[in-house]
Amino acid sequence: MKPDRVRRETTRRTAGAGRSRPQAVPLAPEEKAPEAGGIDDATHRRMFYFMALTRELEDRIERKLYRQGKIVGGVYVGRGQEAIGVASCIQTRPEDVICPSHRDLGAFLIRGMTPRRILAQYMGRRDGYTRGRDGNMHMGDMQKHVIPFVSMLADNVPIAAGIGMSFKIRREPRVVLCYFGDGATSRGDWHEGMNLACVQRVPAVFICNNNQYAYSTPLNQQMAVENVADRAVAYDIPGEVVDGNDVLAVYHSTRRAIARARDGLGPSLIECRTFRMTGHSAHDDAGYVPREMFEEWESRDPIKKHQQHLVEHGILSAEELQGIRKDIVREIDEAVEWAEQSPYPDPEECLQGVYQEENRDGLPMGGNG
Amino acid sequence: MLTKTQLHELYYWLLLNRTLEDRVVSLHRAGKIFGTVYTSRGQEAVSVGTAYALEKEDVLAPMLRNSGALLVRGFKPGEILSQYMGKSTSPTGGRACHLEMGDLQRGVVAPIAVLGTLVPVVAGMALAARMRKLGSVALSYIGDGGASTTDFHEGLNLAAVQKAPMILVIENNGWALSTPTRLQTSGTNFMTRARAYGVTGFEVDGNDVVQVYETTRKALECARNGQGPALIVANTRRTGGDPGQEDVLSAPKAEVEEWKARDPIRLFEKYLTEGGFMTAEERNSISNRARSEVDSATEFADRSAFPDGRQALGGVYHEA
Numbered sequence: 001m002k003p004d005r006v007r008r009e010t011t012r013r014t015a016g017a018g019r020s021r022p023q024a025v026p027l028a029p030e031e032k033a034p035e036a037g038g039i040d041d042a043t044h045r046r047m048f049y050f051m052a053l054t055r056e057l058e059d060r061i062e063r064k065l066y067r068q069g070k071i072v073g074g075v076y077v078g079r080g081q082e083a084i085g086v087a088s089c090i091q092t093r094p095e096d097v098i099c100p101s102h103r104d105l106g107a108f109l110i111r112g113m114t115p116r117r118i119l120a121q122y123m124g125r126r127d128g129y130t131r132g133r134d135g136n137m138h139m140g141d142m143q144k145h146v147i148p149f150v151s152m153l154a155d156n157v158p159i160a161a162g163i164g165m166s167f168k169i170r171r172e173p174r175v176v177l178c179y180f181g182d183g184a185t186s187r188g189d190w191h192e193g194m195n196l197a198c199v200q201r202v203p204a205v206f207i208c209n210n211n212q213y214a215y216s217t218p219l220n221q222q223m224a225v226e227n228v229a230d231r232a233v234a235y236d237i238p239g240e241v242v243d244g245n246d247v248l249a250v251y252h253s254t255r256r257a258i259a260r261a262r263d264g265l266g267p268s269l270i271e272c273r274t275f276r277m278t279g280h281s282a283h284d285d286a287g288y289v290p291r292e293m294f295e296e297w298e299s300r301d302p303i304k305k306h307q308q309h310l311v312e313h314g315i316l317s318a319e320e321l322q323g324i325r326k327d328i329v330r331e332i333d334e335a336v337e338w339a340e341q342s343p344y345p346d347p348e349e350c351l352q353g354v355y356q357e358e359n360r361d362g363l364p365m366g367g368n369g
Numbered sequence: 370m371l372t373k374t375q376l377h378e379l380y381y382w383l384l385l386n387r388t389l390e391d392r393v394v395s396l397h398r399a400g401k402i403f404g405t406v407y408t409s410r411g412q413e414a415v416s417v418g419t420a421y422a423l424e425k426e427d428v429l430a431p432m433l434r435n436s437g438a439l440l441v442r443g444f445k446p447g448e449i450l451s452q453y454m455g456k457s458t459s460p461t462g463g464r465a466c467h468l469e470m471g472d473l474q475r476g477v478v479a480p481i482a483v484l485g486t487l488v489p490v491v492a493g494m495a496l497a498a499r500m501r502k503l504g505s506v507a508l509s510y511i512g513d514g515g516a517s518t519t520d521f522h523e524g525l526n527l528a529a530v531q532k533a534p535m536i537l538v539i540e541n542n543g544w545a546l547s548t549p550t551r552l553q554t555s556g557t558n559f560m561t562r563a564r565a566y567g568v569t570g571f572e573v574d575g576n577d578v579v580q581v582y583e584t585t586r587k588a589l590e591c592a593r594n595g596q597g598p599a600l601i602v603a604n605t606r607r608t609g610g611d612p613g614q615e616d617v618l619s620a621p622k623a624e625v626e627e628w629k630a631r632d633p634i635r636l637f638e639k640y641l642t643e644g645g646f647m648t649a650e651e652r653n654s655i656s657n658r659a660r661s662e663v664d665s666a667t668e669f670a671d672r673s674a675f676p677d678g679r680q681a682l683g684g685v686y687h688e689a
Contacts, residue, residue, distance in 0.1 A: 186522075186523065187519075187523065188518070188519020188521075188522045188523045190522070191517075191518075191519060191521070191522030191523075192517065192518065192519050192522075195517045195553075195555065195556070198554075198555035198556070199551075199553060199554050199555040201555075220530075221530060222526075222530060223526060223529070223530055223566075223567070224529035224530045224532075224566060224567030224568065224597065225565065225566065225567040226567075230564060230567075232565075233556075233561045233564050233565055234556045234561050234562050234564070234565035234566075235554075235555045235556050236555045236557070236558070236561070237555065266555075
């Protein structure tokens with residue numbers, strides 16, 4: 001199934017959108033559009049599709065291919081966190097840029113990166129985004145304006161600040177979305193990147209996947225404030241906490257933040273409270289996480305929650321949802337088959353891609369991004 | 370409440386700090402100091418008021434401009450001048466020509482020239498004090514510019530989450546070298562940092578030595594009671610450029626004049642005389658004492674020998 005591109009409405013906020021210095025307060029409430037919750041049916045459908053696609057693709061990678069020994073690297077999934085990357089990235093325009101983290105597979109997919117090439121990436125095949133050089137999430141696509149994920153967490157924050165600055169200097173009406181976890185916000189690079197982006201008032205939206213564990217370290221052992229959003233006050237920007245398992249909440253919050261960035265009012269920090277429903281990676285059993293937390297958050301599953309909303313509001317019927325899911329399973333089946341047929345790279349290919357070359361499709365290197 | 374003796378001591382340290390730095394400037398102009406000189410004219414009350422509030426067992430980690438804090442912690446003017454002059458009698462044996470010196474015996478950690486990097490060091494010292502139940506506190510300083518560095522963030526965050534007894538003084542003097550605060554951070558209200566890291570925050574007039582002292586006492590009490598770190602934002606301004614680079618003091622003239630009118634030493638003198646805490650004779654005697662100490666320190670440093678070339682090999686590794 002191929003979702004239709006939704007016509008994007010331009011949201012020029014007028015009320016209070018003067019050039020005065022923004023106050024460190026929550027984002028202003030937006031005017032509700034006539035449709036249910038301000039989101040049209042096609043967008044709802046796309047969000048459901050991408051969340052379900054992300055879940056199915058990650059399940060396939062983590063629970064099947066990894067266990068079959070077909071994945072060459074580590075596996076880091078975002079089960080339970082799908083709403084964040086999807087509801088925010090779905091609002092980007094093609095020319096916008098995203099700096100995703102390793103738990104935002106949905107954002108990669110929305111930007112047009114395909115399940116089959118992602119699978120080839122994980123299997124170390126030549127058709128993967130790094131052409132078999134990496135078996136993990138360190139992939140991007142400069143033509144689709146997806147900055148490859150940087151393993152050193154928080155290092156994508158100063159990168160996003162720089163991208164935002166280039167938009168500002170070139171007077172381009174583009175925004176950059178930057179994603180990171182709760183642990184990353186305790187890193188020095190996060191501070192320098194945030195500070196630079198905020199003092200330069202670049203068009204950026206900073207989105208925290210607060211899944212409450214930085215690997216095995218719980219939140220209260222890595223920071224002394226209750227919310228990541230509390231840190232926004234130090235940069236004099238709006239900071240907001242939203243339910244990261246509620247696709248609608250994430251959508252509305254990021255919508256205001258993106259509008260604010262496009263209006264030249266500078267960055268915002270959105271903290272999406274969620275929970276990592278797996279270990280840190282496929283090799284981690286998360287024995288350090290109390291079981292009750294998994295049970296509690298299982299009942300708040302973002303996909304189930306959205307599904308319920310769609311059916312209750314008559315946006316999509318249970319049968320239609322079932323149909324979408326079936327199509328997704330087929331799509332992933334085909335993608336796995338395709339990826340498995342992709343060859344491994346020749347050893348001499350590892351010499352390529354070190355320095356700037358002609359920017360071939362999907363090659364994560366600098367150039368005409 | 371400070372006693373009269375304590376008030377006189379504070380006045381003495383402030384005067385000694387300024388007299389010594391004025392001498393450093395003269396010696397630099399006379400070609401006797403060949404390194405770079407970083408002075409603290411206008412900010413002496415921050416160094417003196419905070420260091421004076423510490424107990425003997427507390428640890429202090431100054432920046433290069435906190436010579437007043439070094440003096441209060443027991444560094445002699447002769448040590449500071451011989452350090453600047455690169456003499457063998459200096460705490461670094463002539464290996465460094467500005468205040469990159471410390472003495473763990475006197476509870477002083479040497480400054481690190483890369484600003485911000487001292488914060489995680491001090492956070493570690495405070496954490497050690499907490500784990501060993503020493504009851505001591507570690508105090509350090511950072512500027513408005515240094516507060517935008519990675520190390521500031523990681524150090525303060527670590528101290529906060531570990532409830533380490535650390536006090537961090539932000540000497541907000543409005544300028545990071547030549548960059549005004551509003552151009553280097555969006556968080557120009559430094560008190561918001563306390564909320565962002567989950568620590569206790571205090572804001573003081575950094576030119577009022579009594580206020581600086583009393584606030585530091587309060588912050589020390591919080592830290593000693595296990596409440597974790599405290600951040601003190603001391604608003605002040607540097608009113609004298611460094612010799613050889615006077616133009617680096619890029620604050621507009623009017624701004625400098627405004628702060629000169631609020632000179633911390635003049636303000637304190639006024640407080641002492643108007644409050645009847647100090648007579649003219651007492652004032653003269655303190656002032657003479659400071660001057661004569663700096664005079665003999667100059668003589669000492671001037672007479673001291675330069676280090677022997679072979680000495681450069683020592684002090685690289687730990688020696689018994």
